[in-house]
Amino acid sequence: MSTNDGLNEQLVDRLKQGDEHALAELYSQHRDRLWRMVNFRLDRRLGGRVDADDILQEAYLDAAQRVHHYLEDPSKSFFVWLRLVVSQTMIDIHRRHLGAQMRNADREVSMNRPAYTQATSICLAAQLLGAMTSPSQAVVKAEMTKQLEEALETMDPIDQEVLALRHFEELSNSEVAESLGIQQKAASIRYVRAVARLKDVLRRVPGFFDSSGTSHA
């Protein structure tokens, strides 16, 4: 995060100088947010087999192998690069486990630009409904999930992505801009717009504001 930028620079410098521990330090510094990203985007069908920790572990090895690419062209922030590596690993792992099912485009894991369509809305829907509680709500939830997913799909995909990155992956505005390849200003405006859209969407899902138990008035 931005607060760590200074520290990051030092570490990146050490990395350039061939300090093997630097990568590990950098990685563990960003681990929380990387974990969030993986946790958010992990295909539910993999639930029983792979978890975020497994993926992060594997991604670290990938990062170590590929870190020289970053050093050759360190124009991106290191976190954004790491995030990309982890996402690649995650896609590979999905592919390995889900195989042919991956071709099912609507579940394609959305990390790289072209793919963040329905997958993000499904992840978002799952996230947003996570808080419903009682057993009866649990059953209702299945229905609401569907409605919410449909509602979210009506949102601009990039807007969805912005929300996911900002809240569920805890990226900063500039990181969002960098990840999506848009201007900071655009990212900022999009974010506000997306929140407004989301509010409308959630309002359309019956029962959401009654039962989500969110109490920050």
Added chain:
Amino acid sequence: MPEPTVDRDPVEFLAAEFVERLRDGERPTVEEYATAHPDWADQIRDLFPTIAAMEDLKLDKETSSGGRASLGPTKIERLGDLRIVREIGRGGMGIVYEAEQESLGRRVAVKVLPKQSLLDEKHLRRFRREARTAAKLHHTNIVPILGVGEQDGFHYYVMQIIRGAGFDEIIPQLNNLTTATGDEPVPRASRAANVSSVARALVNGELRSLARVDESRGSSNDSAINSSSGTDSNRMAITTIDPADDDSVLADDSFVLTGGIEASDAVTSDICNPPPSAVATRFGLAYWQSVARIGVQVANALNYAHGQGTLHRDIKPANLLIDEGGIVWVADFGLAKAMEQDNVSRTGDIVGTLRYMAPEQFLGAADARSDIYSLGLTLYELLTLTPAFDETQRKRSFLHESGPLEPARPRRNNPSIPRDLETIVLKAIAVEPNARYQTSAELSEDLQRFLEDRPILARRASAAERLRRWARRNPAVASLSGIAASLLLIVAIVSTAAYFRTKDAMDAAVIAESSERVQRVKAEATSELAWDALDKIFERLAPHRYVSPEDFAVDSEASADFDINAKPVVSDEAAALLDEMLVFYRKLAAQGDDTDEFRQRIAEANRRVGDIRQRLGQYNQAEKAYRQAIAVYAQLEDGGKTEPKQAAALASVYNELGEVLRRSHQGDPARDAFDSAREILEPVVKKSSLAEVRYELARSYYLRTRRDDGPSRGPGFGSQGGKRGGSRRNEKGKQSRRSGETGQRGHDSGRDSEKIERAILLLEELVAEYQVPDYQQLLALCYAERHVHLRFDDRVQSDEVFANAIRLQEGLVEKYPQNPDYRFTLSKIYTTGLREIAPRSPEADMLEIEQRLVTALDLLEELHQDHSRVPDYLLSQHRIRGALAFLCTRSARFEEAQQHFSELLRVQLLLQESGVLEAGRGHRSPFTLLSYSRNLVDQFRKAKQDGKTADPEQLVEVRAQLQGWLDGRESETELDTRQKSYVGYVFRRLATVNTELGDESAAAFASENMKKYLPEKEWDDSERRESRHPPSGGERGPSNRPPGPPRRDSTAPVPG
């Protein structure tokens, strides 16, 4: 810390700050921001709550990803005295680690709960309380809780580590054993091999302590009591496996499992393979005994805990572990529900949790019997190796979309399951708690009895009991599912068998004279019960009198293809069941109940089999059953013809018989049957005013005279309309001897209208006296008939009568909106007699006729939407579409006609898909196709004439269809004359279409073929329509006929 504000939306900037403060654990309020930034106050108030909600939800989600617990981004390495060794599993509500308790130098299992699961004080208190209670449970078969703790916001509890496997893992292994083929790859995971070796041991009955259970019966309870008097540490010392043993006990230490872990899929399904030697294993008695022993152990544990006032609340395979010694361990006692609180939703793991839950738990009520239920379902799964319910069933039940469920009888799929064991399990999972074992001790006792080959105490629920229960739970079952039907059959068989048992017992008891009286009373009671059970089932499956969608005798140009083959709502399965049940009736009768009363019941049963066969379109079998019923009636004292009720019943059978015969195109025997009904009742009605008698008599009048209204003949509306169904289509050349005569009878409208008048008289009285909807409906139908008779004599009166018919039937529809039969009849009334009316009507009336058709069509479409499985609704639509298409073509509204035709084809496809119409069936006539293609050609030509661009697309399509029809004929070796002419017509049309499409060579080819099948005068396709019957002689020149309507003339000679 927010980034610099350059180029950023100020609200976004503030939001970022707001979010960061939230993440830091502060509680900034929305209002605080709104006040501080008045310029953006509105937007802040509008958006920040949603932003806060998202942050909240993220926390929730992170702790419950993918239905499995997660601790968030943190990695745990140590919890107090416990050094985490490794993760050994995770379930819906926590992660289980193997840990070393350093102070004691022993290995334990520790379950760590996600931070957010115990956020609120109330739940936390509850969790601690339950954990304390659970820690006090000391029983051989309960995983001991060694302690509870909290660190860094993580709550956890410590358990003894169990070296074994959960049944959720073992069941798939058992499944593997039953399906293994022997050439499976060598197992890759030794842990899996261990699980499968446990499974194997279960099958072979080799597990030590399992075998021991029955010997040491009761001792487990004693030991539990003993140890509960000891100290906790004692207990721990006794039951904890010494870590030093670990390596020796387990060659592979990955074979470690403990409480409440839903084993990961990777282990159970992907990696596991049975050992190479595995061959499909037959489960024998050893396995069934293993299951019973598992049940005994769990029941004992439950009994002990229940005695301590603790419910488990979440018994399921994943919570039952078996160690290598064969001891079954119940894990997570009481804690499951305590800690998960709302876990069901939190993990999204609805299925796993609901699947084993007792019905009353859905409603929030649970007691000891709920645990018994869940154990019962688990045992059920061990017997059948499939869950008793699938998730959707359970969900629907939960949402009250269906009643509570009873699973299929285990022995149904695997008869080798011992009957007694099945009885025990079914009793444990009775829907009503009162019908289950009331205590776990009772369950344990019965399982023990099973193991010792002593008679079990559970009785299969009596027929009456089950019926009562069933009826209570299914107050308004519209249609009976296959499962329910077979369930009922079981009921009937059981009760009947009970009767025979009692009777045998009675014979034996003749010796002991004193008890004979008692036994006889008992036997009679059982017999009555058996009869009642059988009757009730029949009532369900074949309601006594269904007002059936009668008239689906199909005959129209559009639908001549269909032999009547409508599949009604009832299933073949049900019919077969009923047939089997007839055997029981006969057996009962043969057992000495050979009195008139029972004969009547047998007759009635036969009649109902007939009814159901009729609904199934199995007319031959229906006819047989009805005749059987009639034969039984004939054995009655007076031939069943004097006593009014019996006479009405007999006449009713005759009426049904007539219906069946009519539908199978035996018009004359059909009329004879209706006459028989009438002849029986006419003398009776003079003496008796019994409603049934009058109704049945009216029905015989109506049936005898009513025309086969269908708008079906629509496209025809031919000049010779009005023929009765019976003689109309004597298929297979079975021309009736009396066909000439029949033709005349058909025109004898004078006699017909007289009969209808009499029917109306009877019914008007009945309707005035009784509020029976069927009476009103029949009256409405009679009115509809009468309006046809009057139509050309007294138009005013005719219209009035028709309006009456509509009004009456609409009243029924309004009153019973749920009953589709009434709506269906209404649609029929709208189309009654149109076939006869249309050809004689002046052009001015055509609009009215068309409107009636459209109204009927609307009704039918609505019906089809509600009841997509009833083919009659589609069949009628099909006919009406044909009629409408014809009317449209006639008035040169080609596009409308086209629409109707394509709808007609769509409906036809639906009918074929549902199997009501067999695609490409041998004698399928091509008339739909011919009309359709004719219409297209007309349109195409008209477009060309008008100088518009004609789109050949549809023509190309229809060409393919024509070709397809011809291809369908290739498989038929022998074509009769009629079929040959059909082939000829299709070739002729194919030639025309090809010509229009400019494909001259294809046209010539088709034309050549056409000439092989048609006589020369039929070669010209310019004006003529195809005739339904083979060309035969010169009386049928094109000039004889009005353009359009094909002739349908049943008197056309049919060769053979």
